[in-house]
Amino acid sequence: MPVTYERLEEAALVTFDNPPLNVFGQEMRAGLQAAIARAREERPARLILTGAGRAFVAGADAKEFDGPPLAPHLNDVLAELVALPFPILAAISGPALGGGLEIALACRYRIASPGATLGQPEVTLGLVPGAGATQRLPRLVGMAAAVDLIGQGGAIPAAKALAFGLVDELADDPLAAALAVPAEVLRRAIAADHRPAPAPDEAAVTAAHAQANRRAPGQEAPHLAIDLTASAATEPMETALLRERATFIARRQSDQARALRHVFFAERAAPARGRAYPAPVKLQAVLVVGGGTMGAGIAYALLLAGLTVHVIETDAAGVTRAEANLDKLITQGIERGSITDPAFRTRLTLGAGYTDLPQADLAIEAAFESLEVKQAIFAALQAALPPETILATNTSYLDVNLLAQGITDPGRFIGLHFFAPAHIMKLLEIVQGAKTSDAAMGMAFALAKRLGKIPVVAGVCDGFIGNRILARYRKACDLVMLESSCPKGIDAALRGFGMAMGPYEAQDLSGLDIAYANRKRQGRSGRYVTIADTLVEDMKRLGRKTNAGWYDYVDGKPVESDAVTHVIYRAADEAGINRTTLPAEDIADRALLAMIMEAILILQEGIAARPSDIDLVMVHGYGFPRWRGGLMHHADVITPPALLARLETLALEDPLSWAVPDLLRRLVGEARPFNSLN
Secondary structure (H helix, E strand, C coil): CCCEEECCEEEEEEEEECCCCCCCHHHHHHHHHHHHHHHHHHHEEEEEEEEEECCCCCCCCHHHHHHCCCCHHHHHHHHHCCCCCCEEEEEECCCCEEEEHHHHHCCCCEEEEEEEHHHHHHHHCCCCCCHHHHHHHHHHHCHHHHHHHHCCEEEEEEEHHHCCCCCCCCCCHHHHHHHHHCCHHHCCCHHHHHHHCCCCHHHHHHHHHHHHHHHHCCCCHHHHHHHHHHHHHHHCHHHHHHHHHHCCCCHCCCCCHHHHHHHHHHHHHHHHHHHHCCCCCCCCCCEEEEECCHHHHHHHHHHCCCCCEEEECCCHHHHHHHEEEEEEHHHHHHHHHCCCCCCCHHHHHEECCCCCCCCCCCCEEECCHHHHHHHHHHHHHHHHCCCCEEEEEECCCCCCHHHHHHHCCCHHEEEECCCCCCCCCCCEEEEECCCCCCHHHHHHHHHHHHCCCCEECCCCCCCHHHHHHHHHHHHHHHHHHHHHCCCCHHHHHHHHHCCCHHHHHHHHHHHHHHHHHHHHCCCCCCCCCCCHHHHHHCCCCCCHHCECCCCEECCCEEEEEEHHHHHHHHHHHCCCCCCCCCCCCHHHHHHHHHHHHHHHHHHCCCCEEHHHHHHHHHHHHHHCCCCCHHHHHHHHHCCCHHHHHHHHHHHHHHHCCCCCCHHHHHHHHCCCCCCHHC
């Protein structure tokens, strides 16, 4: 049974037992309601709620949110719990999240283990709390702490919860402590429902809205949840609880909630593919070749994960530069509090060359994006390391199969495409070459798990999944720029859609020379716009690092460049183009259609296994708005028939830039969405 009821002398114990995390669904709610009814009849001296295993309750069953609400509803069950005429206690071990925390908030007394975490993450799924948190939490912890916790959708450790007044005490054995709480203490404890309304705090509410705008731009749920929480100071609790529930029900089927649920489940499904590839050995030591910005970020991420790391550079000067890069990251980590291990630095060594290398389970190359440079590195690594060491390249574009040609056993070779900054970005593209072994795949998935990254498997092509889509995106935006708009207008249109950055401000940040080098390597194809080449070749505008790229930079701030505008208009004149004005919505639509077209081709070719993999790559690697569910989820919102019609029109107008993938025609013919391929 997922919910059990038992008598412990004068006390009664209700245990939630739905492994692994006691996620609360309809059966669990019915079980709790039945336990409440039994307790109402037996009238124990105290009723204790606890969770079996490693959680109290880690939240509601999000799978239920795609259908109609199923009775009994948690808010109604908790109303019955609050009405019981004897003390109710929560004994919390592990996570108490979402509905789990709402259960605890309805109790009179809460005891948590030191390792417990408590939070209301509903807004991260496009929802608001629906079973009393917006009213009970501020009555316990005050308005400032409540709007912050609910508005951000975060979780806090037990010690902080104790300081806030969210829990009443900490204990290594919360159940034993709940049984031992003196009856006099319980008589003095006041349930949240019977406490006075919290004092208004307009400054805290305003700050919470501002924080939500920064952390979750474009998302509706955080602001709704903050306003509901603020209402605890001004509305009767009964009225506010009804409005909270109505808002929760309305949000379940909203576009943003559907999109955020899609990403949530895709993130949890991504590591599951690794079950087919057990790691050959326990990952303990890693070599990183290259201590530049990317290599240092990778090495630092490995150190944070508790691994032993040796960084290889070409000479003593390179070692000095690499050490400076790592020291800067380590200093920042200590200042932020993310490094507390006094032995952290002792797990890092650096050296020049490939002689006398330490033992390693994995070697990651993070050098300059040159086929010849990387092949030379792997020749040296192969000669210096035992045959069981997995060899990996961090290339962003180059052919992994070509890089593997010089390896005696190409099965040990794999692509591990980190995203910058490597110690922050959560995405890891695992590039599976034609001969990559199961052992190498297992090592890659083990690494992703150890680093807390989201693994997405990609096949071999130029740019893999993300950078291939990015290249198409940039080409489409360049055409829009040539025919109608300017960098500022295009950037604003894509930010308006929800992208973290526009394409041109992003290029200025990374450097125009990087994209330029890739274009030269790839050669010209389709309708080729030369504006970016002119900026690099003739004007030496490389972006922020030269204070001039697509924008001029004055005191570090971008301003439109008359010189760039002149190049754009001259290129349009030379191409015989009569520039027109395109609305922001049409600019974003054109760019998104280009990305979707390329993504469909990637699926069609088997470079990505499923649409949700593409969604994860775009959300976690390229700033695609999470609340839109990723690129392919957004394609389903547009609908395949509408995409087909739009792409057919564009392909007729400009067959060099647009095409209709066969996969899209097939899905339309079968009346299937992209999600059916997941």
